[in-house]
Amino acid sequence: MKTFKAAPLIFLLIYTSIGWPTHSVCKNSHLEIYYISCDPLQDFAFTLDSCSGLTTGSVNIRAATVLRHSIRELFVTVNLFFNGKSIPIFSRQLCEQNHPNLSFCGKKKGEHVYYEGPVSFRSYDIPHGDFNVTVELFNGDQHTIVCTNFTILSR
Amino acid sequence: MKTFKAAPLIFLLIYTSIGWPTHSVCKNSHLEIYYISCDPLQDFAFTLDSCSGLTTGSVNIRAATVLRHSIRELFVTVNLFFNGKSIPIFSRQLCEQNHPNLSFCGKKKGEHVYYEGPVSFRSYDIPHGDFNVTVELFNGDQHTIVCTNFTILSR
């Protein structure tokens, strides 16, 4: 039975060696955004109708994933990587154990979650420069639900 | 490019060597029915609620397949194999090119076709003995849509 115990270790190796492809999010003269999944288990599906919406505070997105773990509890954190430092910029609990605020709270392992439509947020000016933003969703057991690393090139 | 032309030949070999599993249709003290797909490309999904319905003229079935070819035209033939001879017992055109009698006529390659519900037919006494009945559905290009070989053990 020795072989059984090797599995988690191997798993880790695959994580570090197999990368997901880089996807383009949007591109205009001022802004280029790419993303890459940082979830070892799967790629993430995401698109944005245009870059320009990002500065006006409303964009249309499509996003989809297959849950690898249930989301009775769900948290989101957004971190900015700048000059090698990780700066937390946003963090919120999206689903509470016994208080499902969002209709998809409580979905289980294996379910497909899809959102298509507008997303609005506080509009802000994207500073010039190249930086990375990591968006991570995880559940109450700290399992990664979605992990996405955005590369933003702003001119 | 020589290798390309070998494909059909290989295909044939697979047909004759890979068999589909035998499925049980029903079983009671008088009757046992099994079937096996005779379509080289795929197995066939079929169940019958009970053997006894076969002698009363009405049974509930479930049947499903994925079409490998379109069925603008569709024909069914039923042959009885008895003492090594093939005796045609039923033959009908189910779909006509420009006259779709059945709602599924005209479905295309890749579509899933599913039927669930009652089927009635002229009731008949199943003679004693072991015999085989082959049901074959094919389209206007003579491509096999479904081919099923039933083994009937009647006591």
Place this chain on the structure above:
Amino acid sequence: ISCEVTRTVDKMCIEFIANRSYSCEDLGLEQIPEYLPFTTEVLDFSFNFLYALQSPTFSKLEDLVSLDLTRCQINWIYGGAFQSNSHLETIVLTGNLLLFLADEAFTGPSHLKHLDLTQTGLTSLEFIPMQDLGKLETLILGSNHIQSIQFPPDFPTKNLKYLDFQMNIIQKISANDIAILKKTSNLTLILKGNNIAVIEDRAFSSIFFYSLNFGGCINISVILDGLQGAETVVLWLGSFEDMAHGIDISVLMLQGICNISAHELNLQYHHFSQISAGTFQCLTKLQKLDLTHTFLKMLPPDIVSMNVLKELHLSKNDFMLLCDISSAAFPNLTHLFIRDNSEKLNLGSGCLETLSKLQYLDLSNSQVQSSDCCNQELRGLSSLRHLNLSYNRQLLLHNIAFEECANLVILDLAFTQVTTSEPEGPFRNLHLLQSLNLSYCQIGSSIQYILQGLESLNVLNLRGNNFESGTMLNDNVFRQTPNLEVLILSSCKLPGIQTKAFYALRKLKHVDLSYNNLIAFSSDIFSNLRSIYLNFANNKIRIIPRDMLTSLSGKSVINLSYNPLECTCSNIELLTWYKQNIDKIEDSDKTTCSEPKSLAGIKLFFVNLSCGHHTAQIILITLV
């Protein structure tokens, strides 16, 4: 003797047209094979495994025009999946459960014309990114779970000709939903198999369709209310044998058609339990009317004249007498179908007399029986070119059977018992007849004179008649039909063929003699062997001498399958010729040895005989 088969199961795609067209169907592939040339234009990649389409997936096939991805387990289509395929016109995604289509999923092919999304699990139109679909001509969305046809504002209407929503779950249609279709013209819109319960009144008004299909929608009233003011060439409102027949079509319901412009109307498989002249009141502008299987026993004699009606389908109904269709109301009819009548159809006398323009008449499989066919019955049909009386009961032909139908080109009597009473040909006035089907007509010895006068005959099917006494087919029989090109004599119990039987047939190209009792393959009975097709399958041929084979030149093809061919040195001439002429053989897979027992069932092609002076040595080669 052992027979070994080696398998090379490295599956390769099939080449249809070198460097241009390939099929990789069902090869278990997980990516596009490297060996496909960059110039590939047509690729059938159906029934493989792709899971996700990314920008590199098809990046090497820059010349692709048509791509079939049916049932490839594709769940994800990311942005730029087709970005290298700027010439792509057709993408088939049938049977893939799509979990995600990126906004830029279809970016790249700037002339994408045909997109097939059948059974892809769609629940709404918004799932499909429209931004790159502006040139679309065909959009197929059948067998999904779409509840509403609210089109997004950027829905492509410019070139759209074919929009298929069949087998979705659309229950309601509002005028707003489909207002955008006013920008299309000649659109074919298919809503078949949706259980439509509500359409806003006049929702379809002022839209110009080529075809509107509401097949299987039970409530015709609802649909006609919604269609008030619409224009379409074809209006398909029929139902199906496997669907509930729904409510009776009443006179009142069909009055809605007065305000719809349609040339062709299909109402098959609906109930017309009470039919009256009023039923047809709003149908007078129709050119084609299909009333197949509508429980009709008669058409009322007082129907207003339908002067423009050219084609009428009355098959699968319950007429007793042909006169009950009241043919006088359709004076300009060219095509009439009364097939599969549930009752024994009495042809009456002159029932179709007024149909002087009728060209096509189908009365097949309607239990027709006539003891003096068919001059009275078909009186007046002077324009008739195609007559189908097949699968009926019995026709007795006295003297000239189709006197007034001298322009007949095609006559089909298959599976109908044909009896002639005098030794003069019943068809002898049909000088224009090109095709005659007499299969399973039990004609027997009357073959001697039945072909009399058929000097234009091109195709003759005699399958399933009993010519057990082979002498029936003497050299006089086919002298009457010198232009015959296709002759079917299969399943005729022929024991042999007279040497001169086919000698007069200099144009003969296709002869089917399968399923007889022939013991000899005699090619010398045909006068022209340059490019002939000879089917001798399922006979009793054991040995074929060399001279019967060598005369088969050019593009000739023979079928010798299911004959008890000997693979012994007595038959070495066939075996040698066979290997050298495999391109002339049809069904070589079923062309096998019967003797010696050790080789029984082995394909002729794989047998190598060494026939020495005294000994015969048998060698089997193995398949590569």
Place this chain on the structure above:
Amino acid sequence: ISCEVTRTVDKMCIEFIANRSYSCEDLGLEQIPEYLPFTTEVLDFSFNFLYALQSPTFSKLEDLVSLDLTRCQINWIYGGAFQSNSHLETIVLTGNLLLFLADEAFTGPSHLKHLDLTQTGLTSLEFIPMQDLGKLETLILGSNHIQSIQFPPDFPTKNLKYLDFQMNIIQKISANDIAILKKTSNLTLILKGNNIAVIEDRAFSSIFFYSLNFGGCINISVILDGLQGAETVVLWLGSFEDMAHGIDISVLMLQGICNISAHELNLQYHHFSQISAGTFQCLTKLQKLDLTHTFLKMLPPDIVSMNVLKELHLSKNDFMLLCDISSAAFPNLTHLFIRDNSEKLNLGSGCLETLSKLQYLDLSNSQVQSSDCCNQELRGLSSLRHLNLSYNRQLLLHNIAFEECANLVILDLAFTQVTTSEPEGPFRNLHLLQSLNLSYCQIGSSIQYILQGLESLNVLNLRGNNFESGTMLNDNVFRQTPNLEVLILSSCKLPGIQTKAFYALRKLKHVDLSYNNLIAFSSDIFSNLRSIYLNFANNKIRIIPRDMLTSLSGKSVINLSYNPLECTCSNIELLTWYKQNIDKIEDSDKTTCSEPKSLAGIKLFFVNLSCGHHTAQIILITLV
């Protein structure tokens, strides 16, 4: 020096309990591995590839009790697929697009209790063969395309406790549809996310539910009409943040509840724009009421007394003053939630005075600010045991802060600025307090006296306070809380720890000192090291001498990750101990070398140092 990693990528299932429980999740398998023992009872086979289930598929695993087949691309389940698995109680088929279930698909497991068919593409209940499901307790049919809940006559009702139809497309429910549910009792029926537009009046009458969930159904009137005469413990009618809020809840609508027996009612995320005493008229029998996010500014003062109400949720509303909730109407309340109030919540004075039975009060994240917290504000709450004031603005605590709440067991002030004005502990009367959360409270030097009197304190969270001057935590601080078991001091900018600081804490079990500036791992400051958890992650520790480690006996666990540990001979004592005590290490994957540069980032476990008399030799072992 080279570092070589060999990969063995033959993926194997993970064993959880020897011979009984295994996970083969996401290993790309196409069949059940042969090496799984016959005795396997629990198998997670999710995210593999099976395509079709046949009778041989699971035939060897005769002891299976629970089988997870989530997303295995299963399309076909043939008869007898589980015929060998007679003990099987749970089958999860989530995310497989089922094209066919044979009548005998579930034959075999005679005690099948839980069947999960979430997202399997179902369009009707008839697709599921019921013949072997008689013992079913849980049936999950969520996220399919079911339009109608017409149950077949053999639908299993005997043991059924949980029936989930969430996220289907059910629009209509008739009394006939669900009549069969009268045979169940205490059923949980989930219809969340169906856009229900029509329910037959009293369709649910005389059915006894445990829970009825119509979450996200917009038209509450329709639902309440259908529920007339029904009995249920829980009635969940709430909506969601990501859904349309739908129509206003009117007084009239809620009158329907008078004829429904329910103990708990959820109406979250609906609109109550006009609220009056009448609104609550039919709610007087409720024990629990959830009005989270219902746009409430106040509850009317003239509400009839809700004497049995024990739990009230008013979070995410728009109250200005705590008195506006009219607490006098709920005299027996034990739990009250007013979290995430959108306005700055003024606690007023004695607003909750009448709630003498209140045990649990949550006022977190409501922008509360108080300059003399909290005796007036919480007057009368003598039963209070759990108080949450976290994520508020600022509380000034003068003298004894919770005078009347002497029974408090849990107090949470995290992320709220806490200021004390005198050198006497504001909590010194809370002798029963077991858990105190002061994380990110900016308490600084007041730590000296703030713990005064907390002799029962068990858990203390001080994370994120600034104790930059390490001397603040002298030996007197924790002498006040001798029963402390869990102490969180992470992110406190601690430069070091006084030798005697924790000496009084003889029961300490869990200490988190991560994210500080500690340079030494000093285990000797703890009086009991038999089974302690010490988290020193993210500090500045380079070298750990042997004597700090050897004292860690028994079940102790330490976390040294993200420290700049040296992998040189100066640290050979740590490196040697580490390898021998890997079971005592948490986060060994992130416990890596910083020095020498050549080994930077390599995990400590894989480093083998040979430290001779004069030379140091470094050997890296390779991973098996």
